[in-house]
Amino acid sequence: MTRAILEEIDANAEELVEFAADLIRIPTVNPPGTDYERCAKVIGDRMSALGYEVEYVEALDRPEHTDEHPRVNVVGTLRSDDTGPCVHLNGHFDVVPAGDDWTVDPFGGLIRDGRLYGRGSADMKAGLAAAIYAATAVRRVGISAGTLETSATVDEESGGFAGVAYLAEMGRIHRNRTDYVIIPEPFGIDGISLGHRGVYWFKITARGRMGHGSMPFLGRNAIQDLNVILQKVNEELQPSLATRTTSMPVVPKQARSGSINVNSIRGGQADAGGDEISPAQTPCVPDSAEAVFDRRFILEEQFETVRAEVESLLEDATRENQEREYELTDILIVHPTFTSADSPLVGALERAIRQVVDQPARLVASPGTYDQKHIARIAGVQHCVAYGPGTLEQAHQPDESCSVRDIVTSAKVMAVAAANLLVPS
Numbered sequence: 001m002t003r004a005i006l007e008e009i010d011a012n013a014e015e016l017v018e019f020a021a022d023l024i025r026i027p028t029v030n031p032p033g034t035d036y037e038r039c040a041k042v043i044g045d046r047m048s049a050l051g052y053e054v055e056y057v058e059a060l061d062r063p064e065h066t067d068e069h070p071r072v073n074v075v076g077t078l079r080s081d082d083t084g085p086c087v088h089l090n091g092h093f094d095v096v097p098a099g100d101d102w103t104v105d106p107f108g109g110l111i112r113d114g115r116l117y118g119r120g121s122a123d124m125k126a127g128l129a130a131a132i133y134a135a136t137a138v139r140r141v142g143i144s145a146g147t148l149e150t151s152a153t154v155d156e157e158s159g160g161f162a163g164v165a166y167l168a169e170m171g172r173i174h175r176n177r178t179d180y181v182i183i184p185e186p187f188g189i190d191g192i193s194l195g196h197r198g199v200y201w202f203k204i205t206a207r208g209r210m211g212h213g214s215m216p217f218l219g220r221n222a223i224q225d226l227n228v229i230l231q232k233v234n235e236e237l238q239p240s241l242a243t244r245t246t247s248m249p250v251v252p253k254q255a256r257s258g259s260i261n262v263n264s265i266r267g268g269q270a271d272a273g274g275d276e277i278s279p280a281q282t283p284c285v286p287d288s289a290e291a292v293f294d295r296r297f298i299l300e301e302q303f304e305t306v307r308a309e310v311e312s313l314l315e316d317a318t319r320e321n322q323e324r325e326y327e328l329t330d331i332l333i334v335h336p337t338f339t340s341a342d343s344p345l346v347g348a349l350e351r352a353i354r355q356v357v358d359q360p361a362r363l364v365a366s367p368g369t370y371d372q373k374h375i376a377r378i379a380g381v382q383h384c385v386a387y388g389p390g391t392l393e394q395a396h397q398p399d400e401s402c403s404v405r406d407i408v409t410s411a412k413v414m415a416v417a418a419a420n421l422l423v424p425s
């Protein structure tokens with residue numbers, strides 16, 4: 001059976017890679033979410049041609065869904081009569097903006113020297129194309145058990161709320177109907193990502209009191225108060241985070257502890273006007289200053305504790321000087337998620353990697369997040385991992401590319417794994 005699957009994918013390898021290139025040629029850039037509808041249609045049409053039943057799911061009630069930039073997802077199903085498990089493959093088709101420093105057309109879909117170039121080649125249109133052909137191959141070799149689904153979704157790069165989260169909220173991906181989910185994010189042809197760290201984005205605003213810049217003692221300088229917090233973050237929080245490590249196999253290894261990054265700072269009359277060369281001068285003591293932080297936390301940390309730790313830094317600062325005033329605002333909270341290495345899904349992929357790639361699988365976890373959070377938290381599906389062609393190092397880079405051979409290999413691995421799950425030997 002495995003041999004038949006491998007032959008089936010080899011027979012369609014060229015078509016698969018050309019389809020991945022076609023997807024790259026549609027600039028589904030997010031933000032703002034351009035060309036989603038066109039891309040969804042191209043994917044849906046190809047799925048229909050390959051024998052899938054196709055549904056389009058528009059995230060009509062999401063605020064980011066607009067007439068100009070509709071949020072359109074596609075779900076393809078390869079049904080059967082029996083009640084076997086449902087294996088769902090999910091990939092996002094939005095890409096981050098191209099940015100500068102490209103030496104090839106980021107939306108040209110160029111294939112050169114065995115690599116497919118373009119924005120989204122690694123992250124993750126090649127993986128999505130591979131998934132679509134992988135599920136097809138399983139049916140074409142005559143495995144009629146269970147249900148195979150492939151979904152192509154939007155907005156992963158901006159949180160996935162109109163994409164995977166939406167499908168999960170409406171019950172289209174749900175533990176009652178979905179047993180296993182594979183997300184072909186670029187962890188390499190021998191890598192299985194079991195999960196990812198958590199994210200806490202927050203803003204700290206220091207409130208001061210305006211005063212004349214010539215008599216600063218009559219005001220309260222919010223920038224200086226914010227600086228107290230920045231110092232505490234650097235000198236107290238950061239070193240403490242570095243000592244807590246996770247048992248999750250996060251790659252790179254330096255990301256196996258919690259971390260905090262100051263993402264932006266604003267303060268005083270920075271917006272008073274003028275330009276960079278001659279900004280408007282306002283002889284004032286700044287009455288407000290804010291900093292946005294990006295805190296990544298590990299599975300072993302609880303979000304409540306993560307947040308309380310920030311609150312206690314603010315409390316310390318106000319205890320030292322009671323005139324200081326701070327406000328903490330949550331911006332984004334993503335909980336860490338992790339599928340056990342004992343999951344049958346992991347086992348099936350490990351076996352498939354051994355058979356197809358002839359190497360032991362590398363079990364890893366991601367330093368950043370991807371749509372697995374929604375599959376775990378909203379859909380409640382226990383068995384979800386990421387496995388797909390390309391490397392994380394290529395994602396979001398200029399001249400992003402993916403090995404053509406790896407695209408085909410990953411399709412084989414996904415197909416063999418899916419077959420293993422549908423028909424356990």
Ligand SMILES: [Zn+2]
Nearest residue numbers: 123124156185
């Ligand atoms: Zn991605």
